[in-house]
Amino acid sequence: MDKISQFKGLAAPLKISNVDTDQIIPAVFLKRITKTGFEDGLFANWRQNPDFVLNQDRYQGAEILVTGSDFGTGSSREHAVWALKDYGFKAVFSSKFADIFLGNSGKQGLIAGVITDSDTEKIWAHIDDNLGAEIEVDLPSQEIRLGEMVIPFAIDEYTKWRLTEGLDDIGITLQNEAAISAYEAKRESWKPKTLPAKGV
Amino acid sequence: MSNKPLTLAEKLWRDHLVLKGENGAPDLLYIDLHLVHEVTSPQAFDGLRLAGRGIRRKDLTIATEDHNTPTQNIHLPIADPTSRAQVQALRDNTAEYGVRIHSLGDDNQGIVHVVGPQLGLTMPGLTVVCGDSHTSTHGAFGALAMGIGTSEVEHVLATQTLPLQAFKTMAINVEGTLRKGVSAKDIILAVIAKISTGGGQGYVLEYRGSAIRALSMEGRMTICNMSIEAGARAGLVAPDQVTFDYLKGRPHAPAGDDWDQALKDWADLKTDDDAVFDAEVFIDADTLDPFVTWGTNPGQGVSLMDSIPDPESFTDPSQKAAALRALEYMDLKAGTKMKDIAVDTVFLGSCTNARIEDLRAAADILKGQKIASGIRMLVVPGSQLVRIQAEQEGLDQVFKDFGADWRFAGCSMCLGMNPDQLAPGERAASTSNRNFEGRQGKGARTHLVSPMVAAATAIRGTLSAPADLEI
Numbered sequence: 001m002d003k004i005s006q007f008k009g010l011a012a013p014l015k016i017s018n019v020d021t022d023q024i025i026p027a028v029f030l031k032r033i034t035k036t037g038f039e040d041g042l043f044a045n046w047r048q049n050p051d052f053v054l055n056q057d058r059y060q061g062a063e064i065l066v067t068g069s070d071f072g073t074g075s076s077r078e079h080a081v082w083a084l085k086d087y088g089f090k091a092v093f094s095s096k097f098a099d100i101f102l103g104n105s106g107k108q109g110l111i112a113g114v115i116t117d118s119d120t121e122k123i124w125a126h127i128d129d130n131l132g133a134e135i136e137v138d139l140p141s142q143e144i145r146l147g148e149m150v151i152p153f154a155i156d157e158y159t160k161w162r163l164t165e166g167l168d169d170i171g172i173t174l175q176n177e178a179a180i181s182a183y184e185a186k187r188e189s190w191k192p193k194t195l196p197a198k199g200v
Numbered sequence: 201m202s203n204k205p206l207t208l209a210e211k212l213w214r215d216h217l218v219l220k221g222e223n224g225a226p227d228l229l230y231i232d233l234h235l236v237h238e239v240t241s242p243q244a245f246d247g248l249r250l251a252g253r254g255i256r257r258k259d260l261t262i263a264t265e266d267h268n269t270p271t272q273n274i275h276l277p278i279a280d281p282t283s284r285a286q287v288q289a290l291r292d293n294t295a296e297y298g299v300r301i302h303s304l305g306d307d308n309q310g311i312v313h314v315v316g317p318q319l320g321l322t323m324p325g326l327t328v329v330c331g332d333s334h335t336s337t338h339g340a341f342g343a344l345a346m347g348i349g350t351s352e353v354e355h356v357l358a359t360q361t362l363p364l365q366a367f368k369t370m371a372i373n374v375e376g377t378l379r380k381g382v383s384a385k386d387i388i389l390a391v392i393a394k395i396s397t398g399g400g401q402g403y404v405l406e407y408r409g410s411a412i413r414a415l416s417m418e419g420r421m422t423i424c425n426m427s428i429e430a431g432a433r434a435g436l437v438a439p440d441q442v443t444f445d446y447l448k449g450r451p452h453a454p455a456g457d458d459w460d461q462a463l464k465d466w467a468d469l470k471t472d473d474d475a476v477f478d479a480e481v482f483i484d485a486d487t488l489d490p491f492v493t494w495g496t497n498p499g500q501g502v503s504l505m506d507s508i509p510d511p512e513s514f515t516d517p518s519q520k521a522a523a524l525r526a527l528e529y530m531d532l533k534a535g536t537k538m539k540d541i542a543v544d545t546v547f548l549g550s551c552t553n554a555r556i557e558d559l560r561a562a563a564d565i566l567k568g569q570k571i572a573s574g575i576r577m578l579v580v581p582g583s584q585l586v587r588i589q590a591e592q593e594g595l596d597q598v599f600k601d602f603g604a605d606w607r608f609a610g611c612s613m614c615l616g617m618n619p620d621q622l623a624p625g626e627r628a629a630s631t632s633n634r635n636f637e638g639r640q641g642k643g644a645r646t647h648l649v650s651p652m653v654a655a656a657t658a659i660r661g662t663l664s665a666p667a668d669l670e671i
Binding site for chain 1: 218219225228230232233242243246247250251253256258259260261262285286289300302306307308319320321323325326349350351354355358359360361363450451452453454458459461462465
């Protein structure tokens with residue numbers, strides 16, 4: 001995964017609460033065999049409405065999603081995070097995320113930052129009033145900067161460390177390569193190997 | 201190393217510890233054997249490709265095709281395009297990364313949890329994982345075997361390790377002697393009915409006691425297979441002479457000096473006498489009846505001699521609500537005798553009950569009999585090798601003479617991912633592991649049973665015990 005520190009980007013307001021993962025990506029998109037290319041599934045049902053926020057010209061190319069509370073509830077599908085990332089989002093902010101969605105985001109390198117309800121309203125108002133305004137996300141200092149405002153966001157320390165270091169779970173494990181190799185060196189010789197194949 | 205007495209599960213954990221997690225971080229465990237199938241692996245391979253990573257130990261990895269594969273006309277291309285694409289993706293991925301695969305039509309193809317043991321790859325003292333919840337099957341050998349998700353499949357492919365949080369231990373003590381017509385399947389259905397589908401959550405179960413010792417490896421696999429239906433992380437049986445006899449001479453079993461060394465190491469693979477389990481459960485094998493399910497989760501089971509319980513009799517409100525919902529879906533009424541329930545289909549198959557011993561037990565009962573009118577029976581061996589062995593023993597002829605369909609190996613009717621499905625409203629006696637709503641097809645109704653009960657039911661047309669045939 002790429003290391004994340006600060007970035008500026010266009011923000012889109014999703015003024016809806018209780019967005020479950022079935023809305024983020026409907027089940028019909030889960031039959032695929034790739035981990036990429038889920039952008040067309042993102043909010044697929046809602047995007048059939050031409051007025052939906054992501055269909056509006058002013059939010060094309062948005063990289064930051066600012067949503068109502070209780071985002072990512074319901075089914076555990078990792079595809080919800082894949083779809084947000086594939087569409088181009090790097091960060092989602094809400095006053096409350098479902099646990100599993102939060103865990104999946106951390107695994108896949110999507111910032112899921114928790115802000116207060118009143119700060120959510122402030123950001124929405126700023127976006128509404130400033131066409132094309134970019135906002136800045138600063139992960140190390142856990143701040144969102146827009147205009148004169150500086151808004152703090154919460155993210156757990158372990159996830160923040162992994163994201164700023166650009167480490168996924170596999171990346172972290174691979175830091176322990178020496179320990180894995182040491183274990184392998186003393187692995188018992190009677191233990192099975194699938195190759196070369198026997199009995200075929 | 202401390203001399204604290206340990207359970208078998210704790211010894212297996214200790215023996216695979218690469219790194220102890222600090223400050224609440226998970227432990228890192230080494231994985232000895234990684235089994236792969238077509239459904240949960242494509243995104244894992246894609247993840248490797250995107251990150252530019254390889255497979256750390258392709259010599260500890262093996263793949264087969266089972267969930268999507270048809271069980272007849274297997275020489276033809278798979279008709280369903282989604283299934284065909286998923287199987288083709290596995291073939292392409294294994295070819296690209298050099299992973300051994302046993303494809304449809306290959307003698308070693310079959311359900312992943314049947315293939316591993318028959319090749320002698322599953323053995324005591326290992327950690328075994330697969331992107332499939334029924335990986336618990338392999339615990340029957342005294343291996344720590346767990347089902348994992350797609351991200352974890354990728355993790356194991358890349359690192360041959362998994363970060364895992366510690367577990368609790370539960371002893372399932374089964375003492376006594378099973379009566380004629382009662383089998384391993386009945387033990388595990390009784391266990392799940394007793395501790396419920398969430399009773400094993402966070403635990404590794406160790407099955408112990410004289411009734412477990414008396415079981416064959418096939419029976420032990422049936423029991424460990426359904427540990428997940430009690431919500432458990434894994435299920436285990438300590439290895440003994442039965443285990444060693446099953447393994448010896450199999451293609452990948454240790455040979456020569458390695459065999460002798462393995463036997464020495466395996467001798468320690470048992471729970472120490474004074475080790476303490478976090479929880480204990482007791483089941484009396486002497487009085488156990490054949491067990492069957494009446495509802496829509498594997499914990500909703502009773503003795504075949506009983507009637508459907510009254511939901512009003514459940515004190516727990518959520519259990520009561522679940523029972524009411526289940527009876528509506530199953531189109532059954534409280535108080536109905538289980539033996540009065542008529543079925544449309546009998547399915548003998550799945551990773552729970554499609555090994556040679558399961559087929560023999562059913563064939564023994566079906567020999568010289570005719571299928572009840574209006575009933576269809578599918579017999580689906582767990583692997584191609586089981587099919588070949590059954591044909592050498594003439595079992596296929598017994599099934600065909602009886603009026604059953606003799607099929608090629610695969611997951612088949614256990615889950616609605618391939619052409620073998622029940623029609624809406626259809627009712628089955630099934631030797632599989634899940635009776636969830638829609639599991640065997642949209643609107644399908646499932647009663648979980650043992651192979652012997654499946655056979656007796658196919659003869660009589662209603663849920664039946666083998667003993668009912670002698671009356």
